[in-house]
Amino acid sequence: MNRERRYWLFKSEPSCFSFDDLGSRPNGTEHWDGVRNFQARNLLRDEIKPGDGVLFYHSNVPDPAVVGIARVVREGYPDWTALDPAGEHFDPRAGRNNPIWYMVDVRYVKPLARPVTLAELKMHPEVADMVLLQRSRLSVQPVTPAQWEFILRLGGIHEPFNL
């Protein structure tokens, strides 16, 4: 039995990992590691499934914006970067039998025809209750189908496409 496709917004600082970086990975695919917030972890571990849509958002830049569309291609699995003492995402509490942190794999789909900035989103009542506007610090967050459609339209994506 097939679950309805769900939608998400993933934030990334482009100086660290940009949407173009995702596009240049083999198969346009990369694991989304380094999330160290329990609310986001729960989504990655339990809720986010292959086939789901992802809005790729650039944070910590002069014009923070949704810049592209990606798709989930692998469901949650342990984030091994927490186990690497030399890595910046190391967490001494994590172990092989106690992963604590999870990640999914995402694949590049396509950029928006034009980025949809945070400033622009704030002007539209249709997306006023987005998590992005209410609890902006959450780095992995749910998006409703209506919000997804609205943002894609703002971003100049009108034709249907396959995720």
Next chain:
DNA sequence: GCCAACGTTGGC
């Protein structure tokens, strides 16, 4: 670089 929001830690 500042600072508000807010999640996490740790003393009690």
Next chain:
DNA sequence: GCCAACGTTGGC
């Protein structure tokens, strides 16, 4: 289990 201190995020 409360709550103050502290650290991080991220918009501006």
